[in-house]
Amino acid sequence: MKFKIAKLPGDGIGPEIVEQAEKVIHAIGNKFNHQFSFEFGIVGAAAIDKVGDPYPEETHNICLNSDAVLFGAIGDPKYDNNPAAKVRPEQGLLEMRKKLQLYANIRPVSTFESLINKSPLRPELIEGADFMIIRELTGGIYYGELRGRTENGTKAFDTNVYSKEEIERVAKLAFSFAAKRRKKLTAIDKANVLATSRLWRETIQEMEKDYPDIEVDHMLVDNAAMQIIQWPKKFDVVVTENMFGDILTDEASVITGSLGLLPSASIGIHTSVFEPIHGSYPQAAGKDIANPIATILSAAMMFEYSLNLPEAGKTIRDAVAASLAEGFVTEDIASGQAYKTSQVGDWIAHWIEKN
Ligand SMILES: NC(=O)c1ccc[n+]([C@@H]2O[C@H](COP(=O)([O-])OP(=O)(O)OC[C@H]3O[C@@H](n4cnc5c(N)ncnc54)[C@H](O)[C@@H]3O)[C@@H](O)[C@H]2O)c1
Ligand SMILES: CC(C)[C@H](C(=O)O)[C@@H](O)C(=O)O
Numbered sequence: 255m256k257f258k259i260a261k262l263p264g265d266g267i268g269p270e271i272v273e274q275a276e277k278v279i280h281a282i283g284n285k286f287n288h289q290f291s292f293e294f295g296i297v298g299a300a301a302i303d304k305v306g307d308p309y310p311e312e313t314h315n316i317c318l319n320s321d322a323v324l325f326g327a328i329g330d331p332k333y334d335n336n337p338a339a340k341v342r343p344e345q346g347l348l349e350m351r352k353k354l355q356l357y358a359n360i361r362p363v364s365t366f367e368s369l370i371n372k373s374p375l376r377p378e379l380i381e382g383a384d385f386m387i388i389r390e391l392t393g394g395i396y397y398g399e400l401r402g403r404t405e406n407g408t409k410a411f412d413t414n415v416y417s418k419e420e421i422e423r424v425a426k427l428a429f430s431f432a433a434k435r436r437k438k439l440t441a442i443d444k445a446n447v448l449a450t451s452r453l454w455r456e457t458i459q460e461m462e463k464d465y466p467d468i469e470v471d472h473m474l475v476d477n478a479a480m481q482i483i484q485w486p487k488k489f490d491v492v493v494t495e496n497m498f499g500d501i502l503t504d505e506a507s508v509i510t511g512s513l514g515l516l517p518s519a520s521i522g523i524h525t526s527v528f529e530p531i532h533g534s535y536p537q538a539a540g541k542d543i544a545n546p547i548a549t550i551l552s553a554a555m556m557f558e559y560s561l562n563l564p565e566a567g568k569t570i571r572d573a574v575a576a577s578l579a580e581g582f583v584t585e586d587i588a589s590g591q592a593y594k595t596s597q598v599g600d601w602i603a604h605w606i607e608k609n
């Protein structure tokens with residue numbers, strides 16, 4: 255079959271890691287006899303530099319006309335160090351999520367046997383941990399329109415807004431994942447303080463009766479931040495609002511050993527976007543040292559969720575597991591010799607073609 259992939263590498267390490275995922279996708283094409291064409295779109299700081307807009311209309315159209323979108327990362331220190339900048343690369347990512355209505359971001363977290371000692375957590379706590387955090391992605395405090403500063407600039411405000419429909423939409427997806435997994439859903443909120451969280455809790459409580467075989471647990475986010483690290487094996491499917499999901503998933507990456515390992519799928523109405531959860535890691539840009547596995551595993555999710563080729567997804571997962579077991583890995587997770595980003599990409603692509 256023929257597939258059209260929109261490729262949005264973005265900034266920092268984005269181009270290097272997306273290049274590795276592209277090699278892997280071509281290897282899958284050779285092995286399973288599919289054809290993939292990549293259409294490049296600018297996004298983030300790279301797009302501001304070129305056209306003054308972090309998510310230009312042309313890039314949006316490339317995404318709309320694709321079977322799936324492969325996204326790298328955005329962000330640049332020249333904006334991070336200038337909080338007053340009017341246009342920021344991050345706005346491009348948020349605009350893409352909104353315009354493509356990527357309402358649910360699926361972030362799986364599972365340990366790899368060969369990396370157990372790379373986590374600072376005790377092996378017996380993390381061995382076999384396997385859960386997914388489903389993060390609402392197009393609402394909440396990221397998008398509350400009432401935001402800004404008071405006139406003299408000494409007070410600032412953001413607003414957290416959620417509608418029942420937005421909560422139901424992402425919760426429905428979370429229930430459906432829980433039904434296919436270990437039938438346990440943890441809904442994380444701050445209902446002891448926030449009105450939005452009380453609506454979350456109320457809405458999910460109302461939905462519970464439609465899913466009698468799923469055990470639902472409601473947990474406050476501060477407690478959850480502790481429990482995810484202390485007892486990660488207790489979790490199966492987690493659903494939470496945009497900002498809590500952002501923070502808890504970076505925290506959860508510690509269980510696996512590196513932020514460079516966690517992939518994600520942003521499920522949309524028009525198309526879906528596959529992106530590592532980490533950022534543009536500017537300190538590593540151009541050095542060929544960043545871990546490409548989060549992006550390569552995002553490509554595996556693309557085969558499973560968008561292209562309906564689960565076997566291809568599994569092949570990528572097997573290849574990644576082989577590289578980890580072999581110790582053919584980048585410096586963030588290396589025990590002995592560390593390999594370059596591009597060498598890891600080549601190794602995984604070759605493994606796919608010869609196995
Ligand atoms: N989805 C995105 O595009 C996204 C996500 C997060 C942050 N950002 C942006 O990225 C920029 C840098 O942010 P940050 O430093 O807070 O977060 P970051 O995720 O870029 O990096 C944080 C740390 O995680 C580790 N890390 C991240 N990716 C890695 C990889 N592939 N391999 C090995 N180690 C890796 C590094 O130790 C790094 O210092 C900012 O401009 C921020 O806005 C973008
Ligand atoms: C860069 C930033 C806007 C983004 C977010 O907060 O969603 C990032 O942290 C992520 O996790 O994708």
Ligand SMILES: [Mg+2]
Binds near residue numbers: 500501504531
């Ligand atoms: Mg984040």
